[in-house]
Amino acid sequence: MTTGVLRNPDFLRFLSSHLASELGANISRLALPLVAVMVLRAGPAEVGLLASLQTAAYLVIGLPAGVWVDRMRRRRVMMVSDLVRFALIGSVPVAAELGLLSIQMLCVVALLAGTAQVFNDVADQTYLPRLVASPQLTDGNAKLEVVRSASFLSGPAVGGALVELVGATRTIAATAIGALASALFLSTIKTPDEPRRSSERQPLLQGIREGLGYLWRDRLLRMFAASSAVSNLSVSGVLGLSVLFLADVVELEPGLLGALLTTGGIGGLVGGLSAGWLSRRVGTARMTWLAAVTVPPFCLLLPMTQADWRAVFFAITSFMISWSATLGNVGQMTYRQTVTPEHMLGRVNGSVRFLVWGTMPLGALLGGLLAAQVGVRQALWILLTGRALAFVPLLFSPLPRMRAFDEAGEVQARS
CATH class of the missing domain: 1.20.1250.20 (MFS general substrate transporter like domains)
Incomplete structure (x- = not known):
C-alpha cells in the first residue's frame, strides 16, 4: 500500500x-x-x-x-x-x-x-x-517535501x-x-544500514565518471537534470531580485511585501500535501508532467506586478512555481530512487546535486547583472521566460508517455 x-x-x-x-x-x-x-x-x-x-x-x-x-x-x-x-x-x-x-x-x-x-x-x-x-517512495518523498x-x-x-x-x-x-x-x-532508527564492501570501492575519479555516466545514459534522468538546472538558474535570479523589485520598483509597504514573500512557501506546502493524492490519482509520472506544463503561463504574471490589485500577480506566480517545483521534486526523486541501483544511488544523487544546485549561485549573479544592464522589471521578464521554458527538455524524454515510475524496467529509456 x-x-x-x-x-x-x-x-x-x-x-x-x-x-x-x-x-x-x-x-x-x-x-x-x-x-x-x-x-x-x-x-x-x-x-x-x-x-x-x-x-x-x-x-x-x-x-x-x-x-x-x-x-x-x-x-x-x-x-x-x-x-x-x-x-x-x-x-x-x-x-x-x-x-x-x-x-x-x-x-x-x-x-x-x-x-x-x-x-x-x-x-x-x-x-x-x-x-x-518501493511503492511507498512517492508518499515518503511527499511527506519530506511537506516538512x-x-x-x-x-x-x-x-x-x-x-x-x-x-x-x-x-x-x-x-x-x-x-x-x-x-x-x-x-x-x-532500527533499520540496518550496510556499507559497500571494501573490495567494491574504486578510485574517486572513476566513481565520479560512473555517476555522471549513469545519469547521462538514462534519457529521463538526463532531461530531468537539464530541466531542473534551467529552472533553478532562472528562479535563483528571480529570488535575488524579489525584495528589490517589490520595495524599490513596485514600492509596496513592508507588511504587504513580507506577506507576498510567504506565498512561495505556501505553494510548496500545498504541493507536498497534494503530491501523494495526485500520484495515486493520475500516476507519479503524469503528476510530474502536469506540474511541468501547468506553470509556464503563470510565470509571465510576476513582471506585471503593480502597487494595486495587480500585486496578486506576484503571489500567483510565486505560489505556482513553488507548487510545481515541489511536485517535480517528489516525482524526480521517486524515479531516481526507483531506477538507480542502490550501490550507485549516492553517486547519481551527487551528480544531480552538482548539476542542478550548482546553477543557483550563477542564477543569482546573472539576475544582478541583468538588472544592472536593463533594469529590474526587464530582468525579471527575461528570467521568468527562462523558467517558463524549463519544461522543454522534458519534451525530448519518455515522460509525456508515462503514467507511473514504479515499474522501473518499463520506464527506463536509454539513449
Whole structure:
C-alpha cells in the first residue's frame, strides 16, 4: 500500500530528524545574515559573500560527495554531518559571548557547514529507499517535501520572534540545537544500514565518471537534470531580485511585501500535501508532467506586478512555481530512487546535486547583472521566460508517455 508510510516507525524517526534539521536551518537563514548586519556591521558585499558560501560547496564537493557516500553507511554520514553542523554553528554564539566573533569566522562557518550539508543531502536521498518499500517512495518523498516547505515557511517567522526575544547571536543556537536533535532522531532508527564492501570501492575519479555516466545514459534522468538546472538558474535570479523589485520598483509597504514573500512557501506546502493524492490519482509520472506544463503561463504574471490589485500577480506566480517545483521534486526523486541501483544511488544523487544546485549561485549573479544592464522589471521578464521554458527538455524524454515510475524496467529509456 502507498498510504501506510506513516505507520513505519523508522520513517517517522527519519521524518522527525528532517523537521528538526530543516526548521533549524531555516531559522539560520534569517539569523545568520542578521548577526552579520546587526552585530558585525557587515556591508552588502559581505552579506552577499556570506550567502554564496552557504551553497558554494555544491559546486566544489558535490561530485566527490556522491562517491564517498556510496562507500559509507548513509545514516552515519547524516549523523556525523548533523554533529559537525552542531559544533560549527554552535561556535557562533559562544564566540559572540567571548567577544571573538568576526565576519571572517562567520564566512568560514558558512562554508564548512554548507559542506557538511552537501553530504547530508546526498546521503538523505540515498537512504530513503532502505527505509520504505518501493511503492511507498512517492508518499515518503511527499511527506519530506511537506516538512521542507513548512519549515521554509515558518522558520524565518520563528527566527524573527527569537531575535526579538534573545538577540541574533543566541538565535543561531536554535539552528545548532536542531542539528543535534536531528542526529539524535537518526540514532534511534532500527533499520540496518550496510556499507559497500571494501573490495567494491574504486578510485574517486572513476566513481565520479560512473555517476555522471549513469545519469547521462538514462534519457529521463538526463532531461530531468537539464530541466531542473534551467529552472533553478532562472528562479535563483528571480529570488535575488524579489525584495528589490517589490520595495524599490513596485514600492509596496513592508507588511504587504513580507506577506507576498510567504506565498512561495505556501505553494510548496500545498504541493507536498497534494503530491501523494495526485500520484495515486493520475500516476507519479503524469503528476510530474502536469506540474511541468501547468506553470509556464503563470510565470509571465510576476513582471506585471503593480502597487494595486495587480500585486496578486506576484503571489500567483510565486505560489505556482513553488507548487510545481515541489511536485517535480517528489516525482524526480521517486524515479531516481526507483531506477538507480542502490550501490550507485549516492553517486547519481551527487551528480544531480552538482548539476542542478550548482546553477543557483550563477542564477543569482546573472539576475544582478541583468538588472544592472536593463533594469529590474526587464530582468525579471527575461528570467521568468527562462523558467517558463524549463519544461522543454522534458519534451525530448519518455515522460509525456508515462503514467507511473514504479515499474522501473518499463520506464527506463536509454539513449
